[in-house]
Amino acid sequence: MHKTILYYPFQFTTMISQTEENYLKAIYKINEREGKSVNTNAISAAMNTTAASVTDMIKRLADKDFINYEKYRGVTLTTEGERVATALVRKHRMWEVFLCDKLGYSWDECHDLAEQLEHIQSADLIDRLDSFLGKPKFDPHGDPIPDREGNYAKRQQVLLGEMTVGDKGVMVGVQEHSTAFLQHLDRIGLVLAAEVDVLEIFEFDKSVKIKLNKTTDLLISSKVSENVFVKIG
Amino acid sequence: MHKTILYYPFQFTTMISQTEENYLKAIYKINEREGKSVNTNAISAAMNTTAASVTDMIKRLADKDFINYEKYRGVTLTTEGERVATALVRKHRMWEVFLCDKLGYSWDECHDLAEQLEHIQSADLIDRLDSFLGKPKFDPHGDPIPDREGNYAKRQQVLLGEMTVGDKGVMVGVQEHSTAFLQHLDRIGLVLAAEVDVLEIFEFDKSVKIKLNKTTDLLISSKVSENVFVKIG
DNA sequence: TCTAATTTTTAGATTAGTCTAAAAATATTT
DNA sequence: AAATATTTTTAGACTAATCTAAAAATTAGA
Numbered sequence: 001m002h003k004t005i006l007y008y009p010f011q012f013t014t015m016i017s018q019t020e021e022n023y024l025k026a027i028y029k030i031n032e033r034e035g036k037s038v039n040t041n042a043i044s045a046a047m048n049t050t051a052a053s054v055t056d057m058i059k060r061l062a063d064k065d066f067i068n069y070e071k072y073r074g075v076t077l078t079t080e081g082e083r084v085a086t087a088l089v090r091k092h093r094m095w096e097v098f099l100c101d102k103l104g105y106s107w108d109e110c111h112d113l114a115e116q117l118e119h120i121q122s123a124d125l126i127d128r129l130d131s132f133l134g135k136p137k138f139d140p141h142g143d144p145i146p147d148r149e150g151n152y153a154k155r156q157q158v159l160l161g162e163m164t165v166g167d168k169g170v171m172v173g174v175q176e177h178s179t180a181f182l183q184h185l186d187r188i189g190l191v192l193a194a195e196v197d198v199l200e201i202f203e204f205d206k207s208v209k210i211k212l213n214k215t216t217d218l219l220i221s222s223k224v225s226e227n228v229f230v231k232i233g
Numbered sequence: 234m235h236k237t238i239l240y241y242p243f244q245f246t247t248m249i250s251q252t253e254e255n256y257l258k259a260i261y262k263i264n265e266r267e268g269k270s271v272n273t274n275a276i277s278a279a280m281n282t283t284a285a286s287v288t289d290m291i292k293r294l295a296d297k298d299f300i301n302y303e304k305y306r307g308v309t310l311t312t313e314g315e316r317v318a319t320a321l322v323r324k325h326r327m328w329e330v331f332l333c334d335k336l337g338y339s340w341d342e343c344h345d346l347a348e349q350l351e352h353i354q355s356a357d358l359i360d361r362l363d364s365f366l367g368k369p370k371f372d373p374h375g376d377p378i379p380d381r382e383g384n385y386a387k388r389q390q391v392l393l394g395e396m397t398v399g400d401k402g403v404m405v406g407v408q409e410h411s412t413a414f415l416q417h418l419d420r421i422g423l424v425l426a427a428e429v430d431v432l433e434i435f436e437f438d439k440s441v442k443i444k445l446n447k448t449t450d451l452l453i454s455s456k457v458s459e460n461v462f463v464k465i466g
Numbered sequence: 467t468c469t470a471a472t473t474t475t476t477a478g479a480t481t482a483g484t485c486t487a488a489a490a491a492t493a494t495t496t
Numbered sequence: 497a498a499a500t501a502t503t504t505t506t507a508g509a510c511t512a513a514t515c516t517a518a519a520a521a522t523t524a525g526a
Binding site (some may be wrong): 286304343 | 482483485486487490493
Binding site for chain 4 (some may be wrong): 272273274284285288289304305457
């Protein structure tokens with residue numbers, strides 16, 4: 001028998017591997033974005049595996065009652081699957097706060113490390129980390145941190161690309177978390193808490209001219225504006 | 234192909250799995266304790282696997298040049314194998330300091346969590362943690378923390394069981410790290426930094442009578458005295 | 467609605483890490 | 497030195513997670 005126990009020193013209601021956790025997280029994120037039953041190809045794209053591997057895995061996850069699965073019809077998370085996924089999100093974001101606030105990592109550096117740390121098995125550890133960090137409500141990218149029960153305010157912010165001329169707001173988060181994107185935002189100065197005034201929208205290429213922090217005029221490409229969240233007000 | 238890469242988001246000189254790391258650590262620890270080439274059965278006992286599994290694994294580790302292996306003759310670590318093992322020890326002990334100093338875990342609780350955390354792949358993370366924790370030289374059990382190069386002062390302390398009547402010293406560490414043992418030490422009050430004066434040694438069962446912190450007389454069983462380090466002076 | 471394109475599943479392999487049972491080598495005892 | 501005991505290795509099998517190639521089901525288009 002494969003000795004999975006080595007990686008899981010504690011007792012769980014349902015045994016679950018790191019890979020299974022990652023699949024559940026991927027399904028959760030895709031569903032959050034698209035809002036419907038998640039199909040095989042979307043998962044294989046997110047997980048960087050083949051469709052065949054995904055089919056194998058979703059059968060296993062369905063057997064363990066983490067997802068509802070109907071052949072050729074895609075999958076949805078069960079209550080238990082959603083619990084696992086939000087617990088992972090909680091852990092990931094909590095560790096990101098630790099890495100940035102305490103160890104001085106920048107927002108583009110902390111993601112990959114948090115991908116590893118989120119698999120440490122101990123809810124208690126995360127609760128203690130929570131207290132140690134001063135019960136943060138958001139991670140360094142502006143993403144809300146779920147509480148122990150998995151509840152968290154869904155973002156009410158709008159994408160920069162959805163704002164109209166005259167709207168004013170504050171940069172509060174990103175939709176895309178790639179290192180390349182975050183480093184680009186850093187370089188152009190569009191970082192967390194930056195003030196954004198929409199001056200002009202160019203229909204031709206959907207680019208947006210904004211005033212940044214009441215000082216600099218900046219032309220934002222659609223690729224950027226569609227991945228940056230702004231809180232209007 | 235099995236997608237090991239999921240757990241190893243960074244690039245390494247030599248790719249190594251968590252299981253392989255654990256075997257190297259076990260070999261390192263056994264060799265540290267026994268001081269000679271490490272045999273199959275000792276490893277299978279430490280890893281809680283069968284001798285057959287160990288044979289499989291040491292072949293793989295020898296192929297990757299982490300160990301020197303001669304059939305039926307046991308194994309020793311290569312320079313690279315030792316580097317991996319001491320890096321693990323460094324990570325383990327650093328995380329233990331974090332868990333105890335920052336998150337309030339007790340010395341018997343932090344070990345199991347550190348067993349998980351030590352596999353997080355990032356030397357830089359540990360260096361930052363080192364600074365954040367104030368460059369600690371010892372972990373909460375009194376074990377020395379290796380530096381980046383893997384160097385650390387071997388313990389000059391003696392085992393309580395090796396002291397003679399009249400010796401005085403301070404409790405500085407343990408040889409055995411089990412939760413049960415640490416909790417027992419807590420209960421009898423023989424904790425880190427406790428003052429120990431050896432009053433009497435009973436040859437019959439090798440038990441030792443000590444004065445604890447200049448106040449309480451305490452009878453220590455051989456099982457305890459052979460696993461507690463004391464710094465004489 | 468029939469055909470073509472796309473998506474998903476199945477079939478069959480591979481690797482890491484494990485096992486049990488049996489064989490081989492080494493060590494110990496008489 | 498032979499017999500016995502112990503240790504180690506080999507042989508063969510299993511599971512999780514992956515793959516490629518082919519088949520089946522669904523969806524889209526003419």
